[in-house]
Amino acid sequence: MSDITLQNRRILLGVCGGIAAYKSAELVRLLVKKGAEVRVVMTAAAQQFVGELTFQALSANPVHTKLIDLESELGVATGEDTVTGMGHIELARWADLILVAPATADLLSRHTAGRADDLLAAVLLASRAPKLFAPAMNMEMWSNSATQQNISKLTERGVRIVGPASGEQACGDVGLGRMVEPDQIVEEVSAKFSTGALQGESLVITAGATREPLDPVRFISNRSSGKMGFAIAQAAVDAGAKVTLIAGDCALDTPDFVKRVVVESAEQMMSAVEEVIENATLFIGTAAVADYRPAKYKQHKIKKSADTMTIELVKNRDILAEVAARKNSPYSVGFAAETENLATNGEGKRRSKGVDIVAANLVGGEDSPFGSDENEVTLYWDGGEKLLKRSSKTDIARQLIEFIGLRVREQKEELEKK
Numbered sequence: 001m002s003d004i005t006l007q008n009r010r011i012l013l014g015v016c017g018g019i020a021a022y023k024s025a026e027l028v029r030l031l032v033k034k035g036a037e038v039r040v041v042m043t044a045a046a047q048q049f050v051g052e053l054t055f056q057a058l059s060a061n062p063v064h065t066k067l068i069d070l071e072s073e074l075g076v077a078t079g080e081d082t083v084t085g086m087g088h089i090e091l092a093r094w095a096d097l098i099l100v101a102p103a104t105a106d107l108l109s110r111h112t113a114g115r116a117d118d119l120l121a122a123v124l125l126a127s128r129a130p131k132l133f134a135p136a137m138n139m140e141m142w143s144n145s146a147t148q149q150n151i152s153k154l155t156e157r158g159v160r161i162v163g164p165a166s167g168e169q170a171c172g173d174v175g176l177g178r179m180v181e182p183d184q185i186v187e188e189v190s191a192k193f194s195t196g197a198l199q200g201e202s203l204v205i206t207a208g209a210t211r212e213p214l215d216p217v218r219f220i221s222n223r224s225s226g227k228m229g230f231a232i233a234q235a236a237v238d239a240g241a242k243v244t245l246i247a248g249d250c251a252l253d254t255p256d257f258v259k260r261v262v263v264e265s266a267e268q269m270m271s272a273v274e275e276v277i278e279n280a281t282l283f284i285g286t287a288a289v290a291d292y293r294p295a296k297y298k299q300h301k302i303k304k305s306a307d308t309m310t311i312e313l314v315k316n317r318d319i320l321a322e323v324a325a326r327k328n329s330p331y332s333v334g335f336a337a338e339t340e341n342l343a344t345n346g347e348g349k350r351r352s353k354g355v356d357i358v359a360a361n362l363v364g365g366e367d368s369p370f371g372s373d374e375n376e377v378t379l380y381w382d383g384g385e386k387l388l389k390r391s392s393k394t395d396i397a398r399q400l401i402e403f404i405g406l407r408v409r410e411q412k413e414e415l416e417k418k
């Protein structure tokens with residue numbers, strides 16, 4: 001089996017009523033072993049073939065069987081922690097991928113027709129997640145033009161069909177119709193999460209603005225929203241990394257599977273980084289860390305008096321440069337927000353801080369990325385530069401993670417050669 005893990009992946013397995021349903025138990029075991037979180041939806045027919053309890057025990061999650069279930073709808077109706085409710089819409093949103101194995105002729109037909117008459121059909125219809133079907137049926141059922149037309153339509157709509165395989169069937173016939181073996185299905189599932197660019201990497205990322213307190217009610221800060229850093233944290237999780245996100249003031253939800261550490265000042269951010277950096281293989285500094293902080297923090301609110309006022313500032317430690325200068329430093333990437341001379345300043349920052357990549361962007365103009373959902377960055381590394389053209393921060397984050405993954409692999413290969 002490939003070494004791509006399914007860590008951080010949520011897989012919804014639909015089990016239909018066919019003889020091959022017994023093989024789905026092994027499928028759950030293999031998916032869980034690869035790190036996936038698995039939830040199982042069984043059709044009514046499937047429950048005649050295999051017991052719900054088997055899937056519950058193997059997935060360590062409750063098995064879902066009913067479309068109309070008062071208890072399951074509770075979370076949706078109240079708007080509270082809807083994931084616990086796990087109504088069909090929640091299940092549809094929860095899944096990173098929906099795998100149906102075995103997929104019966106009937107299920108293929110129902111999904112082709114867009115029906116939603118049981119839980120599995122409804123979830124399939126309601127979900128935008130990629131779908132993978134492993135059909136299993138008698139060879140005549142498979143070769144029937146009705147089934148074949150359904151398969152063509154499903155393929156056209158982007159459903160990936162795995163198998164069926166040829167061989168001896170439960171009914172005694174020999175031909176095409178057997179479900180492909182669970183380990184092969186797991187391979188197909190792993191391939192769906194193609195990026196895997198940061199498999200096995202452990203990332204520490206900083207994001208957002210720091211706040212440098214003057215007194216109990218005032219602070220010095222900046223316009224960084226943290227959106228870019230949060231998007232990168234999400235993209236890194238999607239690429240298989242273990243992610244710790246050290247964030248200043250950001251009104252953003254923590255991406256799933258990301259460990260978030262909340263800090264306020266640059267000093268707190270530095271301490272939080274020092275606590276976790278030892279085990280990190282990657283560091284990305286997207287936070288807009290204040291260069292200076294007030295020299296003195298006043299215990300009580302500063303009163304208005306003279307017409308002018310001077311605040312003495314002292315330099316903060318440089319988190320990025322210190323991380324990059326560590327012995328056995330992680331692969332380090334910094335962000336540079338510049339108002340002019342992007343190339344000179346970006347490349348200059350890379351050299352002066354001793355980091356592997358600087359992602360530089362122009363700020364302050366009409367297209368300033370602060371608070372925006374879009375960005376455009378130029379990457380500078382030893383020996384090259386690359387423009388990631390204006391796009392959503394989600395998209396820029398994915399491209400950046402792919403690129404970092406590539407550079408990290410290249411660097412490892414070079415080290416192995418030496």
Ligand SMILES: Cc1cc2nc3c(=O)[nH]c(=O)nc-3n(C[C@H](O)[C@H](O)[C@H](O)COP(=O)(O)O)c2cc1C
Binds near residue numbers: 137
């Ligand atoms: C013993 C037995 C074995 C069956 N095996 C299959 C099968 O391998 N593939 C299939 O498409 N249908 C098979 N069927 C028919 C399905 O169980 C039937 O079409 C059912 O409605 C499927 O429901 P579901 O798609 O909601 O699970 C079998 C039926 C029986 C009684």
